[in-house]
Amino acid sequence: MVVISDILVQGVQMLLVLLLAPLLTGFVRKIKARLVLRQGASVFQPYRDLLRLLRKEVVLAENASWLFRVTPYVTFSAIWVAAALVPTFATGLLFNWTADLIAIVALLGSARFFLALAGMDVGTSFGGIGSSREVMIAALAEPAMLLIFFCMALVAGSTQLSTVANFMASSYVGLRVSLGMALIALIMVALAENARIPVDNPATHLELTMVHEAMVLEYSGRHLAMIELGAFLKLLLYVSLIACVFLPWKIAVFGAGPLAYAVGAASYVVKLAIAGFLLALFETATAKMRVFRIPQFLGAALMLGLLGTLLLFVSRSF
Amino acid sequence: MSAVALQMICVAGLLGVAVLATMISRLKAATSVVYGATLALSAVALIGAMRSLLDPPAAAGDLVLPIGLPWLGAHFRVDALAAFFLVVVNLGGAAASLYGIGYGRHEPAPHRVLPFFPAFLAGMNLVVLADDAFSYLLCWEFMSLASWALVMAHHREAGNAKAGYVYLVMASFGTLALLLAFGLLAGPAGDYGFVAIRAAQHTPYVATLVLILMLVGAGSKAGLVPLHVWLPLAHPAAPSHVSALMSGVMTKVAIYGFIRVIFDLLGPPTWAASVVVLILGGITAVMGILYAMMERDLKRLLAYSTIENIGVIFACLGLALAFQANGLKLAAALAFTAALFHVLNHSFFKSLLFFGAGAVLTSTGERDMDRLGGLIHRMPRSSFAVLVGCVAISALPPFNGFVSEWLMFQAVLQSPDLPQWALKITVPAVGALLALAAALAAACFVKAYGVTFLGRPRSTAAETAHEVDRYSLSAMFILAALCLLAGILPGPVIDALSPISVQILGGSMPIQADEPWLSIVPIAESRSSYNGLLVMVFITISASLAVVVIHRFASHALRRGPAWGCGFPDPTPAAQYSGASFAQPIRRVFGTLVFHARDHVVMPPPGDTRPARLRIELHDLVWEQMYQPIASAVGLSADRLNRLQFLTIRRYLSLVFATLVTLLLVLAIWS
Numbered sequence: 001m002v003v004i005s006d007i008l009v010q011g012v013q014m015l016l017v018l019l020l021a022p023l024l025t026g027f028v029r030k031i032k033a034r035l036v037l038r039q040g041a042s043v044f045q046p047y048r049d050l051l052r053l054l055r056k057e058v059v060l061a062e063n064a065s066w067l068f069r070v071t072p073y074v075t076f077s078a079i080w081v082a083a084a085l086v087p088t089f090a091t092g093l094l095f096n097w098t099a100d101l102i103a104i105v106a107l108l109g110s111a112r113f114f115l116a117l118a119g120m121d122v123g124t125s126f127g128g129i130g131s132s133r134e135v136m137i138a139a140l141a142e143p144a145m146l147l148i149f150f151c152m153a154l155v156a157g158s159t160q161l162s163t164v165a166n167f168m169a170s171s172y173v174g175l176r177v178s179l180g181m182a183l184i185a186l187i188m189v190a191l192a193e194n195a196r197i198p199v200d201n202p203a204t205h206l207e208l209t210m211v212h213e214a215m216v217l218e219y220s221g222r223h224l225a226m227i228e229l230g231a232f233l234k235l236l237l238y239v240s241l242i243a244c245v246f247l248p249w250k251i252a253v254f255g256a257g258p259l260a261y262a263v264g265a266a267s268y269v270v271k272l273a274i275a276g277f278l279l280a281l282f283e284t285a286t287a288k289m290r291v292f293r294i295p296q297f298l299g300a301a302l303m304l305g306l307l308g309t310l311l312l313f314v315s316r317s318f
Numbered sequence: 319m320s321a322v323a324l325q326m327i328c329v330a331g332l333l334g335v336a337v338l339a340t341m342i343s344r345l346k347a348a349t350s351v352v353y354g355a356t357l358a359l360s361a362v363a364l365i366g367a368m369r370s371l372l373d374p375p376a377a378a379g380d381l382v383l384p385i386g387l388p389w390l391g392a393h394f395r396v397d398a399l400a401a402f403f404l405v406v407v408n409l410g411g412a413a414a415s416l417y418g419i420g421y422g423r424h425e426p427a428p429h430r431v432l433p434f435f436p437a438f439l440a441g442m443n444l445v446v447l448a449d450d451a452f453s454y455l456l457c458w459e460f461m462s463l464a465s466w467a468l469v470m471a472h473h474r475e476a477g478n479a480k481a482g483y484v485y486l487v488m489a490s491f492g493t494l495a496l497l498l499a500f501g502l503l504a505g506p507a508g509d510y511g512f513v514a515i516r517a518a519q520h521t522p523y524v525a526t527l528v529l530i531l532m533l534v535g536a537g538s539k540a541g542l543v544p545l546h547v548w549l550p551l552a553h554p555a556a557p558s559h560v561s562a563l564m565s566g567v568m569t570k571v572a573i574y575g576f577i578r579v580i581f582d583l584l585g586p587p588t589w590a591a592s593v594v595v596l597i598l599g600g601i602t603a604v605m606g607i608l609y610a611m612m613e614r615d616l617k618r619l620l621a622y623s624t625i626e627n628i629g630v631i632f633a634c635l636g637l638a639l640a641f642q643a644n645g646l647k648l649a650a651a652l653a654f655t656a657a658l659f660h661v662l663n664h665s666f667f668k669s670l671l672f673f674g675a676g677a678v679l680t681s682t683g684e685r686d687m688d689r690l691g692g693l694i695h696r697m698p699r700s701s702f703a704v705l706v707g708c709v710a711i712s713a714l715p716p717f718n719g720f721v722s723e724w725l726m727f728q729a730v731l732q733s734p735d736l737p738q739w740a741l742k743i744t745v746p747a748v749g750a751l752l753a754l755a756a757a758l759a760a761a762c763f764v765k766a767y768g769v770t771f772l773g774r775p776r777s778t779a780a781e782t783a784h785e786v787d788r789y790s791l792s793a794m795f796i797l798a799a800l801c802l803l804a805g806i807l808p809g810p811v812i813d814a815l816s817p818i819s820v821q822i823l824g825g826s827m828p829i830q831a832d833e834p835w836l837s838i839v840p841i842a843e844s845r846s847s848y849n850g851l852l853v854m855v856f857i858t859i860s861a862s863l864a865v866v867v868i869h870r871f872a873s874h875a876l877r878r879g880p881a882w883g884c885g886f887p888d889p890t891p892a893a894q895y896s897g898a899s900f901a902q903p904i905r906r907v908f909g910t911l912v913f914h915a916r917d918h919v920v921m922p923p924p925g926d927t928r929p930a931r932l933r934i935e936l937h938d939l940v941w942e943q944m945y946q947p948i949a950s951a952v953g954l955s956a957d958r959l960n961r962l963q964f965l966t967i968r969r970y971l972s973l974v975f976a977t978l979v980t981l982l983l984v985l986a987i988w989s
Binding site: 138144 | 728750763
């Protein structure tokens with residue numbers, strides 16, 4: 001019985017992330033529209049877009065291979081599994097220990113690998129330009145990410161997200177400069193990984209600095225729906241990651257009962273809303289940068305991570 | 319029969335096959351006979367080695383042959399470390415033999431390959447088996463020479479003669495360093511048996527020198543930057559299954575030598591040594607993969623990626639040294655296990671990828687990626703196997719490459735326990751370098767796979783390619799299956815490696831078989847854990863769920879049409895993204911510093927109808943600033959000394975006399 005309820009809670013988490021992900025994107029779009037005094041589409045528009053795409057036929061390029069058709073499902077499922085392994089409303093779920101932080105990020109790497117390959121599959125210049133820039137950004141983001149994790153693991157003594165979240169929720173932590181640096185660096189990396197302004201523009205694919213949208217240009221119909229849903233999930237994943245590590249308030253401990261879960265879920269939705277609002281505010285206030293400014297942007301994230309780690313060493317030794 | 323006797327019989331068998339091959343190599347059936355025999359012998363040796371690794375005998379007996387140094391004889395022994403490397407060697411050997419049965423039929427000059435292939439396998443086995451310095455060096459040279467002969471198999475092709483020459487020079491240089499290292503280890507008493515060397519006390523001065531000499535000797539064979547220059551020339555020059563052996567297995571034999579001397583024979587390490595190894599490993603990893611990223615020749619790309627993986631392994635070994643020097647046994651065992659796991663993994667996927675490159679070469683005759691493309695349609699099975707290899711080498715879950723890199727990062731995260739400040743700062747920095755190398759590896763293999771197998775064919779050769787034979791395919795699929803198996807069941811592999819860390823470091827990782835659900839837990843579950851099997855199962859379930867739901871509820875309509883390309887159709891396949899264009903962002907970010915890369919655009923004036931041209935300028939700084947000055951200095955002094963060749967007999971005699979007097983004077987002053 002216990003096992004069944006455990007699996008049930010894990011299933012609820014998987015469904016929750018799947019259902020909330022388009023809403024978060026819709027919310028960010030709505031806020032962005034309101035900030036520039038547009039009415040904006042409804043927050044539920046992403047759901048409608050997905051349903052519309054699912055009903056449409058797929059137009060496949062003549063020389064697209066099986067890899068091109070398999071990739072949407074592979075990337076979607078890799079991102080979904082990764083998103084389901086990040087604690088959202090409760091820590092210590094049944095399968096949370098399946099993968100730690102490094103493995104979760106590597107799962108996203110698998111998704112990106114296949115997507116970049118699919119960009120190369122049809123043999124158009126747009127796919128190539130998108131893929132090559134995507135892997136460049138990944139190459140810059142990954143070392144920064146490792147140093148951020150290093151900093152976090154140094155504080156919490158673990159890379160297991162549930163343990164980290166429980167530790168951060170406890171009263172031992174307090175305010176630390178290193179954690180602040182890690183937070184800023186993680187936000188910068190998250191912006192780059194999710195193809196958001198100032199690194200990439202999620203709203204367009206008709207300019208030469210685009211990355212993600214160029215890579216998936218040849219997709220249509222149900223394939224595109226899978227890829228879009230994957231992108232929504234990825235945004236949600238990073239927001240959940242930041243929330244569970246840096247703002248773990250009211251997150252339920254596993255086995256705390258339905259009431260605590262409900263409180264955890266409510267606070268999770270509130271955190272998502274706050275993060276979405278801040279993201280929209282930031283994107284409205286910033287301009288997209290040139291592609292070859294990205295190394296400086298992500299280099300700053302790397303340096304922040306390194307500095308945070310070194311500061312921790314210094315503060316520990318005294 | 320004892321384990322070592324079985325191995326020696328297999329080696330004798332391999333040498334016998336080599337002799338047989340010289341006699342029958344011109345026959346038509348020779349290819350199948352020779353590779354079939356090496357396959358059988360490698361398989362027997364593999365089973366024997368697996369048995370001695372999984373069920374180690376209480377005391378590893380040694381075998382003494384009455385050859386070699388007269389007062390010593392030649393000692394051979396199989397302990398846990400040797401058994402593991404014998405598994406790597408013979409697994410690679412068996413796979414290469416199986417592949418060779420099919421691939422070897424396309425060989426234009428079989429008599430240049432067949433005799434040396436078994437000899438090369440025997441040489442690698444012997445290096446791992448040797449238990450005294452003299453036999454070790456002798457076998458090492460035998461292995462080098464056999465592989466050199468294989469590199470020179472197609473000596474008339476452009477560049478191969480140079481490759482063979484550079485390889486020979488670097489191999490001799492490396493052996494010289496090894497010779498000096500063993501000389502120092504044996505000391506003035508001159509007892510060359512490994513048992514005696516292990517028992518002796520070594521002064522810190524000797525230990526430092528031995529470390530440097532081993533880094534030069536084993537490092538040059540393994541491909542440590544800046545001693546790597548021969549590797550991307552020589553490995554691709556050999557026939558593809560030999561390239562696979564050289565890259566996947568021979569570099570591992572060099573790593574075996576390094577582990578044997580530094581961890582086993584030299585005694586407890588100092589932490590300063592670990593800093594050197596760590597930094598060299600980190601730099602090698604990043605440099606290797608950056609070189610690979612810039613490459614357009616498929617086999618050379620793979621050879622450069624070998625350098626990256628060697629860097630990763632050396633970085634893990636450096637970590638193990640650091641922890642061992644500070645008595646952190648558990649963390650040392652973790653880093654050491656990561657290194658060994660990566661040795662195994664790299665031998666799987668690098669062999670697989672070289673087999674794939676060989677398949678491409680057989681069916682198109684091309685190694686230049688920018689003349690390939692679209693092979694996934696014409697070689698579906700090979701391209702599937704190569705895809706598995708590419709995912710695995712890019713360290714992506716749920717395949718095996720990820721597991722060893724994950725273990726490595728877990729070891730990196732243990733570094734706050736280290737007391738020395740230099741290490742505290744070096745380890746995270748090297749960790750960041752390794753993360754960079756891992757991400758660049760993924761980029762590099764997106765490029766390699768995307769340009770070679772995806773897109774539209776860029777030449778008629780690529781357009782008319784066909785699938786390769788059954789033997790080649792089965793060798794590739796066996797290795798691909800091993801990549802997946804080691805990725806989803808890492809626990810048994812880690813447990814199988816634990817006797818080695820016990821033997822070498824005196825401690826091992828916790829036994830993983832006790833963990834529920836086949837997870838791996840390096841230190842404690844609250845710290846970190848990973849379960850490849852569950853990740854695989856989850857991905858499979860959610861992907862099938864998605865497929866079922868989509869196909870149940872969504873539209874099934876599918877129409878083929880011309881590529882959309884934002885309304886700008888590319889007129890010719892040549893307008894696709896090529897390897898060089900794919901590498902452009904990374905070339906621009908890293909290449910300006912590392913390769914002094916410059917893009918020159920020659921734009922004709924308005925009205926002129928000539929096409930614009932883009933020329934990419936890249937400099938191999940290691941070659942230009944380290945090796946070319948040495949080469950020109952050697953050339954210059956050779957020119958000067960050349961005059962001595964044309965003296966009269968009188969002058970020669972006076973030269974001899976003068977030398978004699980000088981030597982006597984030196985002796986007189988010395989004593």
